[in-house]
Amino acid sequence: MSWFQSAVVYQIYPRSFADSDGDGIGDLRGIIERLDYLKHLGVDVVWLSPFYPSPQDDNGYDISDYQDVDPVFGTLADFDELSEGLHARGIKLVIDLVVNHTSDEHPWFRDPAKRDWYWWRETPPNDWRSFFSGPAWELDPVSGEYYLHLFSRKQPDLNWENPEVRKAIHTMMRWWLDRGVDGFRMDVINLISKDLAAGVYFNGPRMHEFLQEMHASVFADREGLLLVGEMPNVTVEQARLYTDPARRELDMVFQFEHVQIDQGPTSKWDLHAFELRALKETFGRWQTGLADVGWNSLYWNNHDQPRVVSRFGDDGEHRVAAAKMLGTVLHLHRGTPYVYQGEELGMTNTLFNTIEDFRDIESLNHYAEAVAAGASPDDVLLALRKMGRDNARTPMQWTSGAHAGFTEGEPWIPANPNHEWINAEAAVTDEGSVFHHYRRLIELRHQLPVIxxxxxxxxxxxxxxxxxxxxxxxxxxxxxxxxxxxxxxxxxxxxxxxxxxxxxxxxxxxxxxxxxxxxxxxxx
Known part of the structure; x- marks a missing residue:
């Protein structure tokens, strides 16, 4: 039995967790000040979303330096103190690995000698679209060539076909492990192998080769790590291969099927009614499919998903009961549960009155493109309010005070007004709260092998x-x-x-x- 089978992971989105210096943006010292809260909850692992230097075009998933801390979040000394503080409390630390793409401000992208570290073509070789709207090929006016970006135009895709790219990434990963990190959550990792001619960028032809090479180069002589790959469009059959211990690739994957059951087949903004039978079908298939080989990750929420109690539950009269029920159902499945900050409080989606209330590039780009194409602004806003990623990124609700106790300054995005009655300070002192229910679920996983x-x-x-x-x-x-x-x-x-x-x-x-x-x- 692997240690992570009885573990629970807590995801922290640093920008929105706790601000220690009053600039309105969460930081590493803010997390350090809340470590006893995490210990009280009982989690085994903290997954830290990106804290690296970044222009923040995509809230830190556009990285300009893989081996430092953005000054808005602190310093490497702060990171080391955070790591030591977690380890002193028996909590492992996993960090985000974002290596499908970099920022266009990364030195690699600006170095003419590393031009083949990215995908450049004289003309677009296909009609791929960016996940953040618009074409995935961007014209560089200086060179007259096009580069590939599956996300923002400021996030050029790395060319993993180049062995020097892979070598540099492996070196960087070993550097973080030597610094005390206990593993990686690998952002959209199944996009790194691409076949431009065949139009393939999900689960491409060299995916297994790249992951096995990474394992041999970075992980082979280390024990006790957690390696999880975020993999949109992965199937159960593919996940069995990715997570088969004998293949030495990953411990588990994040699949997306269950968080797409209320969406149309081509767009997350195409809203469909929630159907419980559809949820059972997908969860049941993944439970059965990975029963004898591999392992499941279990999640409702993360930094990319709206709050589950608003999405699949009841965020009104029965919010507390619904939040507890959703936690019970998820945590008692077979797999490793992930708790996203505030989920243990029953935090809900927030209020967005106009497009000016949104911060996320995905939502802003979609609104501009959809309205320009003739869609009703009200209809577009309705979808953004329900599915927009900013729902997950409002400040962690610590107290009933100003800005939910997140900051003494002006927060980068407003706190949900319901922090006056939904907050950690009240929940910790209430034995009937969602927080204490999650504590109980985590304890049960530790205590009962059947779970x-x-x-x-x-x-x-x-x-x-x-x-x-x-x-x-x-x-x-x-x-x-x-x-x-x-x-x-x-x-x-x-x-x-x-x-x-x-x-x-x-x-x-x-x-x-x-x-x-x-x-x-x-x-x-």
Whole structure:
């Protein structure tokens, strides 16, 4: 059994977590000041989103120096103190590895001798579109050639076909590991192998080769690391290969299927109604598909997704119950759970009145392109309010005071007004809060092997309101129930009375609105 199978990871988005110097932007010292909060929650790993020097075109995912800290976030000395503080509390540190692309202000991009470290063509060889709207090929007026950028035009894609690129990246990765880092979350890593002629940039022809080479060069002589790859458009079959320990590539991947069930097939902005059966189908398929080979990551939220209690739950009257239920359902699956900052408080989507309230380049670019093409501004804003990434990036809600206790200055993006009643200070002192429910879920994963390693069986597959599954290991069983509706209901599961040793919730198979329950028993 690998250590990460019973671990829980907490993601910090530094820009929005805690500001120590009053400039309105979160920083490393702000995180250092909150380490005891993370220890109290009980997490095993902190995943730190980018803190590197950056022009901040894409909020730090456009990196201009891979081996330093942006002054807005602090210094390398601050990073070392953060790392030491986490390790002293028994918490590992994983950092973002963003190597599909750099900033156009990175020295590599500006060095004529490294021109072939990127993708340059005299004319665009295909009609690829950027994920942030517009063509993916940008004309450089100085050279008269086009370079590839699958994201912002200020994020040119690295050419991984060049072995010197791979060598430089491996050297950088070893540098961070030598500094005490415990692993990497690899941003859109399955885009690094591309076939321009065939029009392929997801899971390209040399992906496995590149990952195995990376493992041999960087990880082979190190133990206890966590290696997770963000992989849009990855299938279960591909994930089995990526996460098969015998292949020495990755420990787990972030797949996107479950966070696309309320979207159209071609655009995240094409809103569809949430269907519980669709969620069960995708989760169940991934649970079954990686049961014997590989490992699942489990997440609802991250810096790119709207808040789950607003998205799949109820952020009104039943917010607390819905947040607890969603946490219960996710954490008791088989896989490693990820908690995004504020999720443990039941933080919700925020309020956006006009386009001027948004900060994210993806949302701003989409609005401009869609309105220019004739779409109704109100319709575009409706989609942005529901799916925009800024929902996840509002300040962490520490107190009911000014700016949610995030900063003494003016925050780079306003705090959600509901911080007056949704905040960490209130939650920590309330034993019935979402925070303490998450503490309990994390404790259970540490204590019960059936949660980390047990078999998974989906129950009530066709039920449109109740998510139900069982877990089993060595004579022990769990039954997990989640009510995804505002109605009370009685559940019938063959062989269960619901009176046995409730882990979460009370006895009996009766669920209140948005309530989650879990029961434990010895197998018959």
């Amino acid at each position: 980390a390693r047990g078999d998974f069986t989906m129950r009530l597959v066709d039920d449109e309101r109740v998510y139900a599954f069982t877990r089993a290991l060595e004579g022990e069983e769990l039954l997990v129930l989640g009510n995804f509706s505002g109605d009370s209901m009685r559940i019938e599961i063959e062989g269960w009375t619901g009176a046995e040793a409730p882990l979460i919730g009370g006895p009996g198979l009766v669920l209140g609105p948005w309530e989650g329950k879990a029961f434990r028993r010895s197998a018959a």
